[in-house]
Amino acid sequence: MTVRFTKGHGTQNDFVLLADTRGEMDLTAEQVRRLADRRSGIGADGVIRLAPTAALARAGEEVADAVLAEDPEAIWFMDYRNGDGSRAEMCGNGVRVFTAFAEQLGLVDLSGGGELALGTRGGVKRVRREPSGWYAVDMGPWSLSGGPDSAAAGADAMVLTPGWDAPRPGLSIDLGNPHTVVALSDVAELAALDLGRAPAVEPVPPHGTNVELVVPLGEEPGPDGGTVGRIRMRVHERGVGETRSCGTGACAAALAVRTWAAHGVEDPHGVPSTWFVEVPGGEVRVRLLHGGHVELAGPAELVFTGEVELS
Ligand SMILES: N[C@@H](CCC[C@H](N)C(=O)O)C(=O)O
Numbered sequence: 100m101t102v103r104f105t106k107g108h109g110t111q112n113d114f115v116l117l118a119d120t121r122g123e124m125d126l127t128a129e130q131v132r133r134l135a136d137r138r139s140g141i142g143a144d145g146v147i148r149l150a151p152t153a154a155l156a157r158a159g160e161e162v163a164d165a166v167l168a169e170d171p172e173a174i175w176f177m178d179y180r181n182g183d184g185s186r187a188e189m190c191g192n193g194v195r196v197f198t199a200f201a202e203q204l205g206l207v208d209l210s211g212g213g214e215l216a217l218g219t220r221g222g223v224k225r226v227r228r229e230p231s232g233w234y235a236v237d238m239g240p241w242s243l244s245g246g247p248d249s250a251a252a253g254a255d256a257m258v259l260t261p262g263w264d265a266p267r268p269g270l271s272i273d274l275g276n277p278h279t280v281v282a283l284s285d286v287a288e289l290a291a292l293d294l295g296r297a298p299a300v301e302p303v304p305p306h307g308t309n310v311e312l313v314v315p316l317g318e319e320p321g322p323d324g325g326t327v328g329r330i331r332m333r334v335h336e337r338g339v340g341e342t343r344s345c346g347t348g349a350c351a352a353a354l355a356v357r358t359w360a361a362h363g364v365e366d367p368h369g370v371p372s373t374w375f376v377e378v379p380g381g382e383v384r385v386r387l388l389h390g391g392h393v394e395l396a397g398p399a400e401l402v403f404t405g406e407v408e409l410s
Pocket residue numbers: 112181186187188189190191192193276277309336337338339342344345346347348
């Protein structure tokens with residue numbers, strides 16, 4: 100079977116996008132691996148199928164029923180797969196690229212300042228387009244996987260990357276998908292890291308984890324007069340390997356650095372709520388919203404389209 104695809108990326112976290120507007124495509128893990136293969140396929144970190152939420156519900160994806168119960172307007176679903184064929188709950192860069200794809204297909208129009216409610220395995224996400232062209236996504240609520248005590252301790256896991264003599268402390272953050280964030284003290288060490296293999300995390304997370312290595316770069320005046328924070332990050336993604344950006348990872352990085360900064364200071368309100376996260380593929384913005392939600396903003400690019408054999 101030949102299918103049309105679009106190749107897109109968000110800060111160089113790249114995806115093969117498939118428009119399955121009737122919800123008829125039965126995408127197997129093997130097909131995903133072939134599409135994502137950088138030598139024998141199109142090449143991408145992940146594959147995103149755009150399908151009607153109702154079709155996924157009919158196919159027995161329980162989360163699709165939950166999405167429609169949460170918001171009946173979430174008629175389109177982002178069926179995200181990692182390059183190794185596994186399903187993940189969420190992909191922050193993917194949500195932005197999915198939205199640009201849905202706009203290109205004429206399924207949604209955000210030009211008048213509207214919002215898209217889209218279904219994901221991590222629940223309904225709302226997306227708007229900013230005047231700059233960046234997409235801003237309400238990623239919903241986040242939590243410390245180790246519970247509130249891990250904020251005081253600053254860590255709930257130990258992480259060892261190739262080349263380190265000893266494991267270092269990490270903080271686990273849940274954004275629908277799992278993350279473990281480790282702080283490094285200088286950018287030269289971050290640049291030299293070997294992320295060719297997955298860092299080892301103890302205790303071993305039951306469903307695996309994405310690992311973010313971060314260097315807090317300090318604070319600076321923000322565009323609206325306040326203070327914003329800046330972080331540099333590299334990431335090793337579950338089901339993919341090292342990628343040039345990870346949206347949920349950028350949120351986890353900002354939330355971990357903010358948690359560390361707020362602990363033990365007299366006035367935690369002075370700690371920035373907005374963070375710019377530099378990744379190898381560009382820069383994204385993370386903002387704390389009211390109600391315990393977090394917002395991710397950044398670019399989304401659609402690069403080319405074509406046809407591929409999907410046997
Ligand atoms: N790159 C994504 C995250 C994709 C899923 C991740 N690899 C996982 O398995 O949780 C992002 O931009 O958030």
